[in-house]
Amino acid sequence: MVYNNNGERIKQDDLKYNLHSWSAQGKLDPVVVTKAEGIYFWDAWGKRYFDMSSQLVNVNIGHGNKKVIEAIKKQAEKIPYMAPPFAIDVKAEAAKKILEVAPDSMGKVFFACGGAEANENAIKIARMFTGRHKIFSRYRSYHGATYGAANLTGEPRRFPSEPGIPGFIKFFDPYLYRAPFEFKDEEEASKYYVGQLREQIEYEGPQNVAAIFLETVTGSNGVIIPPKGYLKGVRELCDEFNILLVCDEVMTGWGRTGKWFAFENWDIEPDIITFAKGVTCGYIPLGGVIVSKKIAEYFNDNVLWCGLTYNGHPMGCAAAIATIDVYKEENLIENANKMGVVLGQELEKLKSKHPCVGDVRYIGLFSAVELVKDKETKEPLVPYGRDSEKIMPKVLKMLITEGFWTYYHENMIIVAPPLIIKEEEIKEAMQIMDKVLDFVDNNIVK
Structure with a gap:
């Protein structure tokens, strides 16, 4: 094959050797x-x-931030990788910096490689901590494409992972633009949707429900912003039934909504926060789970059955430290x-x-x-x-x-x-x- 230029050669090699996500390969033109x-x-x-x-x-x-790039270079020269059991400076500092911008109720960080892995481990942590197995999430949600995260997901990207893992229950977003009827205000809408969720929890048995997962602001499925009173109502339901509230901040965290984390816009605090994306801005893969002090203390005496080869990857942690500094300095x-x-x-x-x-x-x-x-x-x-x-x-x-x-x-x-x-x-x-x-x-x- 004759290539017109280097760009065409790259494209043809890419199509020949790579599988692209969410695509029929023969129709691609990257x-x-x-x-x-x-x-x-x-x-x-x-x-x-x-x-x-x-x-x-x-x-x-943005692309090409010199501070973050330099931090990755320095860490690569110092210690590019160390297995999870070891204590290293950047892993400790990254977790500390993350907790400094999280609510005071948060206790520790479990690092992962990205958002899907963060949600996978949050599911396991919620089930281990509560001893319950049912997990609630919304239909218009996306939480990742790994098997557990795909079952947590509500929209059609979950279908290839079904029949799925038992115990995943879906409920509806407070999607006011497409609500079944007009509400007089946001508070009335919130009361309706929280009431529907309460009824569903009662049918499933509150004693069986480990956690409710929410994208704080529904992301790829249309930036569906919760109406006034909704998150507070869900928080109150969780407190009433001893259910964990997990806020998926993979997309909305790290300043995207004008706060460090989106839930701060509604003055509530979750029990678990999952994050990725903006913590390193893609310069190096990194994600994680932030757990409350109460959950962190539980695992002082109980085994945390979670593990990843790249947990707390040094270069990812170095990138996170520098990225958090960039948010503040700029x-x-x-x-x-x-x-x-x-x-x-x-x-x-x-x-x-x-x-x-x-x-x-x-x-x-x-x-x-x-x-x-x-x-x-x-x-x-x-x-x-x-x-x-x-x-x-x-x-x-x-x-x-x-x-x-x-x-x-x-x-x-x-x-x-x-x-x-x-x-x-x-x-x-x-x-x-x-x-x-x-x-x-x-x-x-x-």
Whole structure:
């Protein structure tokens, strides 16, 4: 085969030797990336893309941060790897720094390699601590693709892992845009959904329920933001029935919503926090489970039946230390709040202008654009779990062709840029979104 240039050679070798996730391999046409810096990356032909999803909502500090890169280099020269039983400085310091920004009620950290592994181990910890086996999670949730995390997941990506592990129970999100009826306010909606959850817990037997897992803000399934009073109501249910509340902060943690962790926006504290993504921003894989002091004390006398070869990986921990410093030194959480206002204003403009935009939802620099065929009926642009005409891939391809990189799920387009983004960059990028939505209005929705 004759290659036109190095980029084409890379693409052909990639397709020949690699399996890509969530894809039919024969239909792939991957972008060949050769450079990344700040909020941008470039392909092999010199085209620049706005990284408006922070890759997979994880490159919060942007691409190419020198402080984090240098920390990884130094650790690689010192101790690139040491097995989990050993105590090493970076593992201790990383856990300490994480606990310093977590609630005071948190006690210890168990490190993993990423979000799915974090949730896997949180499931095991909850079952060991409570002696119960049932785990509640929501239908519009994604918690990872490993077997346990996939069973925890509610949306269609769980189907290949079924029939699954016994004991996983699903319940509905407080998804107000698609609620079965109108509520007078958010508090009334919260009362309804918490009441439904209470009834389900009673049917399953509270004495059997170990934990309720929540993406604090439902992530890839549409940035569904909990209404006022909802998280407080779930927390109260957990306290009443001695059920653990686990907040999956893999996507929403580390400043994404304008707080260190998203649950801080609603003044509640979970018993367990799972994290990954923004703790190292993808520079090195790392995730983990933060447990309350009460849970940590339990394992002083009881065996923690969790183990990973790369638990507390030194280079991952070094990256985490440097990344947390970057958040503080560059005031990125404050910037997420400030730029979140700008992004929200741009999204509201799109909603007002475009017939295809049914709803926009945003908190900090975490947002989604929900596309519909009809604003009045709220009929989604594609049916849930089915897109036989491949409409959403076409919309995404138009965005990418114009230099706006992101991803979609169902009828939602995610917009979650790096926390370093500036006002003028948001406005320039959203002009691309505006242009593409014009096409959707005129050629798809009509």
